[in-house]
Amino acid sequence: MxxxxxxxxxxxxxxxxxxxxxxxxxxxxxxxxxxxxxxxxxxxxxxxxxxxxxxxxxxxxxxxxxxxxxxxxxxxxxxxxxxxxxxxxxxxxxxxxxxxxxxxxxxxxxxxxxxxxxxxxxxxxxxxxxxxQNSVAVVQAGAYTIDRMSEYKYISFFPYSTKIVGLTLEGFKYPLVRRNLPASSTLCISNELIRETGTFSFDEGILMVIRSCD
CATH class of the missing domain: 3.40.50.10240 (Thiamin pyrophosphokinase, catalytic domain)
Structure with a gap:
């Protein structure tokens, strides 16, 4: 439902x-x-x-x-x-x-x-x-697929726990490979997909995912 x-x-x-x-x-x-x-x-x-x-x-x-x-x-x-x-x-x-x-x-x-x-x-x-202007969700550690949407050009990732361990972004304008983020990090703001589909994954923590338009 x-x-x-x-x-x-x-x-x-x-x-x-x-x-x-x-x-x-x-x-x-x-x-x-x-x-x-x-x-x-x-x-x-x-x-x-x-x-x-x-x-x-x-x-x-x-x-x-x-x-x-x-x-x-x-x-x-x-x-x-x-x-x-x-x-x-x-x-x-x-x-x-x-x-x-x-x-x-x-x-x-x-x-x-x-x-x-x-x-x-x-x-x-x-x-x-x-x-x-925004769609907001939070996810636990795991691997996720994310599709490009014309409505939401920008995709930002924020730690919603004390740290994020092993964040990897594939198919993005600014990729990452197993990066650790402290709670204060703004590293992953305003990223964009360069393919129709991208993936993100991480090993520990809680991640806030925000999709935005201007």
């Missing part, structure tokens, strides 16, 4: 949703529910304290949403995390997060942290953040 979760981040960072598959399960988080309603996207479930939604909007949400999970503002998890955990429990294999960047930096970092739910806690689940 593919689940798309729409949070309530600034609208200008949200990509064109028409480009994504229609046969997915959409979940709204707080004001993200309103964003989905504006696009006439069927909402399977809604999560949040909904403190940023008016009473009139709340009534509309109740009419348009199948499942509503309402929480108090004071809680241990963010609304996005609660929605993500629910999607994992429901059997999602791919989870894409929208409306989760821009605005408050702490909210963006919190959502980036949630990528680890797939990379570490549930390795059979792909969790990805997508906004208007």
């Amino acid at each position: 593919i689940v798309h979760i729409m949070a309530g981040g600034p609208k200008q960072y949200i990509p064109d949703l028409e480009k994504f598959p229609k046969d997915v399960c959409w979940i709204g988080v707080d004001r993200g529910v309103m964003y989905l309603m504006e696009k006439s996207i069927p909402i399977y479930a809604a999560f949040g304290d909904f403190d940023s939604i008016s009473q009139e909007e709340l009534h509309k949400m109740e009419e348009k949403t199948g499942i509503i999970k309402r929480f108090k503002p004071e809680k241990d998890e963010t609304d996005m995390e609660l929605a993500l955990l629910w999607a994992i429990k429901e059997g999602a294999t791919v989870i894409r997060l929208f409306g989760s960047t821009g605005g408050r930096l702490d909210h963006t970092i919190a959502n980036l942290q949630l990528l680890l739910r797939g990379a570490i806690d549930n390795q059979n689940i792909k969790v990805e953040i997508i906004d208007k």
Whole structure:
């Protein structure tokens, strides 16, 4: 099952949703529910304290949403995390997060942290953040194939652990062979594929992979 979760981040960072598959399960988080309603996207479930939604909007949400999970503002998890955990429990294999960047930096970092739910806690689940200019995921040590995409010219790799051991990049403009990267490294920013398909592999650590366009 593919689940798309729409949070309530600034609208200008949200990509064109028409480009994504229609046969997915959409979940709204707080004001993200309103964003989905504006696009006439069927909402399977809604999560949040909904403190940023008016009473009139709340009534509309109740009419348009199948499942509503309402929480108090004071809680241990963010609304996005609660929605993500629910999607994992429901059997999602791919989870894409929208409306989760821009605005408050702490909210963006919190959502980036949630990528680890797939990379570490549930390795059979792909969790990805997508906004208007970027696609972000994190992966554990292993070997991966990556395809060239016209939409995302640049590919950057950042250590998301204390170090990366043995990073090799093949098919890239700037290749690497078994390079070790400390957590502070910016060596692998703004790389590009020179073939239709490239590969990257590493022996230890957690790597953040960001695909970007200008």
